[in-house]
Amino acid sequence: MARVIHQKTAILLFANSGKEELKHKPVENGAGLFDELTKYTLGEVEKTGLPFFHLTEKHQKGDSFGERFAHAIQAIFDKGYDSIITLGNDTPHLHFSHIQEAHAQLKSKKLVLGPSVDGGFYLMGIHRSQFHAVSFANLPWQTSKLFKAIIDWADIGEEELTRLQPLIDLDQLHDVRNLLSRFRTFPKAVLRLLVQIIYRRVQKYGFVPTSIDSHFLHIPFNKGSPALFAVGIR
Known part of the structure; x- marks a missing residue:
C-alpha cells in the first residue's frame, strides 16, 4: 500500500556526525559540540510537529557538497512532499519559530531563506516547482557568495522571497x-x-x-x- 502524505511540507536536517564535521570545520575538540548542536536542532524541529528526515554522511550520495545536498532534497521530494525546509546543525540561535515562519511562507510557494552572517544561509524553504537538482548542485557552496547566488539561481523577485532573521553559524574558531x-x-x-x-x-x-x-x-x-x-x- 502506498504511503499517504498528510503534511505537504517536510524538514530536512542535512547534518553530519560530529566526527565528520571536524574534517571540514577547524574547531578543535569540537566533535561533542556538533553532536550537541544536532541534538538541540532536532529538538527544535520536533516542536514544529512537521515530518522530518535527518541525513548524515551515512545516507548522503555524491562527490561534492552540492551534489550531496541536491540529492538529499530530491530524495525528500520523491517521497511526495511539495515543500522542504532544509537546516544544518551549526546555528545555536535557531528557534522553532524560524521553522514555523518558513512553513507559513511556503504555503504561498515563496522561497524562504534564513541568511547567515558569513554569506550563506542556515535555513532554506523551497517548493518542488522551484527546485532543479543539477543547477542547484553547481551553486558556490560553502562560500560567501552563496546567498546572492541562490537568489539569482531561483530567478525570483523580492515579492517572491522571504528573508528570515540573520543568524550566526559555527564554521571555525573565530x-x-x-x-x-x-x-x-x-x-x-x-x-x-x-x-x-x-x-x-x-x-x-x-x-x-x-x-x-x-x-x-x-x-x-x-x-x-x-x-x-x-x-x-x-
Missing part, C-alpha cells in the same frame, strides 16, 4: 566569539561546550587566540578555575 556574545539566548549544554573549547585552548597554548578576547568573554582563564562559572553555568 565564530565562537560572536556566538558567546549572545550566550544567554541558547542552551546551556551548547554554551558549556563552546566555553570548554576556549578553555582547553588556553590551557594548551597558554594564551587566548587573537580572534578571542578574554576581556570580551569575561572568563577567568586561571588554571583550576573553570570558565563555566564565569558565565553562570554549573
Whole structure:
C-alpha cells in the first residue's frame, strides 16, 4: 500500500556526525559540540510537529557538497512532499519559530531563506516547482557568495522571497566569539561546550587566540578555575 502524505511540507536536517564535521570545520575538540548542536536542532524541529528526515554522511550520495545536498532534497521530494525546509546543525540561535515562519511562507510557494552572517544561509524553504537538482548542485557552496547566488539561481523577485532573521553559524574558531556574545539566548549544554573549547585552548597554548578576547568573554582563564562559572553555568 502506498504511503499517504498528510503534511505537504517536510524538514530536512542535512547534518553530519560530529566526527565528520571536524574534517571540514577547524574547531578543535569540537566533535561533542556538533553532536550537541544536532541534538538541540532536532529538538527544535520536533516542536514544529512537521515530518522530518535527518541525513548524515551515512545516507548522503555524491562527490561534492552540492551534489550531496541536491540529492538529499530530491530524495525528500520523491517521497511526495511539495515543500522542504532544509537546516544544518551549526546555528545555536535557531528557534522553532524560524521553522514555523518558513512553513507559513511556503504555503504561498515563496522561497524562504534564513541568511547567515558569513554569506550563506542556515535555513532554506523551497517548493518542488522551484527546485532543479543539477543547477542547484553547481551553486558556490560553502562560500560567501552563496546567498546572492541562490537568489539569482531561483530567478525570483523580492515579492517572491522571504528573508528570515540573520543568524550566526559555527564554521571555525573565530565564530565562537560572536556566538558567546549572545550566550544567554541558547542552551546551556551548547554554551558549556563552546566555553570548554576556549578553555582547553588556553590551557594548551597558554594564551587566548587573537580572534578571542578574554576581556570580551569575561572568563577567568586561571588554571583550576573553570570558565563555566564565569558565565553562570554549573
